Amino acid sequence: MIKLEGVTKQYGNLKAVDNLDLQISAGVFFGLLGPNGAGKTTLIRMLIGLAKPSSGKVYIGNMEVERNNNKQKSMIGIVPQHTNLDKELTVRENLIFCGKLHRIPPEERKKRIDKLLDFIDLKEGEHRLSQKLSGGMQRKLMIAKALINDPEILFLDEPTVGIDLNARRNIWDILKAMKDRGKTIIMTTHYIEEAEYLCDRVALMNEGKIFFCDTPENLRKQLGNYTLEYFNQDKKTEYLYYKAIEEAKDFAAGLDTDFTIRETTLEDVFYNFTNRKVM
Ligand SMILES: Nc1ncnc2c1ncn2[C@@H]1O[C@H](COP(=O)(O)OP(=O)(O)O)[C@@H](O)[C@H]1O
Ligand SMILES: [Mg+2]
Known part of the structure; x- marks a missing residue:
């Protein structure tokens, strides 16, 4: 569905995206995970022209x-x-405006907007000015806007930054539902x-x-499913990764400092390969 061949984006001396090859199949929920400045937005901007x-x-x-390819x-x-969002417009007006840009005929447009407002649970707030909405609601409205043309592929650039935990879960549910409908995300x-x-x-x-690019499970497995964390003699946290919990316990038995054994996360994978935390 999506393919990159040796893609580089250079700003002066900086390679914001550096010779990437990547393929994403239809129906996949694909995540680009990386710290600020990694090049994620630049990559998305090239994907959308x-x-x-x-x-x-x-x-x-x-x-x-291509930049102005209507089919794409x-x-x-x-x-x-x-x-x-257009802050001066209400929730519904934002969607009407967006539907007009896509030249969706009025009757069909109304149908889609009603459905979308239901889907993102903003029916009750449809006449509120979008600037009056909470951060989470604004994000949901942005998702509804992106869905007005019933696209096959949905691009989301940091969709839950700066919103509260409940709203984030709510958006996660919306995205899961989109995936269930067969969208590539x-x-x-x-x-x-x-x-x-x-x-x-x-x-x-x-x-x-x-x-690295793989399923979250394989990424963790590759490093070792269990992480042993302990304070070394220099009072620095040391991380060791093990396939089996018994191996971790065996090693920990010989330690005379505090330690924890826990399941490996993607953060461990990231940290291990970059020595840099994502957050
Ligand atoms: N238009 C631009 N001009 C110059 N440098 C840019 C431009 N856009 C992004 N960059 C630089 O490219 C790098 C990657 O940025 P970006 O793609 O926004 O990263 P991310 O989205 O992962 O935070 C950063 O160092 C950023 O400063
Ligand atoms: Mg970004």
Whole structure:
């Protein structure tokens, strides 16, 4: 469904995205996980045709991505990192405006908007100005906007940054429902638990490169399913990874400091390969 071949995006001396090859199949919930500055937004912008690669090729469907290709535009929905709501308009008006941009005829438009308002649970607030909505509601409205053209592929750039825990869970449910409907979803995040909970495949990204790409389970397995954390003699936390919990316990038995044994997370995987925490 999506393919990148040797894609680089260079800003001056900086390679924001560095010679990436990547393939994402239809129906997959794909996560790009990495710290701020990793190149996630730049990659998304090239996928949706808003930025041109310095070199390499990007394909959606079997077509090379172009900025103003209407066929491609009709295939994708975008939830950008920063708000794209018209603050002076109500919830419903935002959706009407967006439907008009997609040239959806009035009757069909109304049908879709009613459905979407139900789906994101904003029916009651439909006449509120979007600037009066909570952060979580604004995000949901942005998702509804992205869905107005019933796209096959949904791009979400850090969809739950800066919103409270309940709203985040609520958005997770919405995204899971989208996946169940067979949509291909590409989401960036720097929240480990978000990638772990939602994604079929996760690409770990740092400094413009993807250094691992697999299912969350395989990523953890590769490192070792169990993590032993202890304070070493220099009062620094040491991390060791084990396939079996017994091996971890055996090692810990010889320690004379405090330790914990726990299941390995994607954060451990990331930390181990970059020595840099995602958050
Ligand atoms: N338009 C731009 N001009 C110059 N540098 C940019 C531009 N966009 C992004 N960058 C740089 O590219 C790197 C990756 O940025 P970005 O893709 O926004 O990362 P992320 O979304 O993972 O936080 C950063 O170092 C950022 O400062
Ligand atoms: Mg970003």
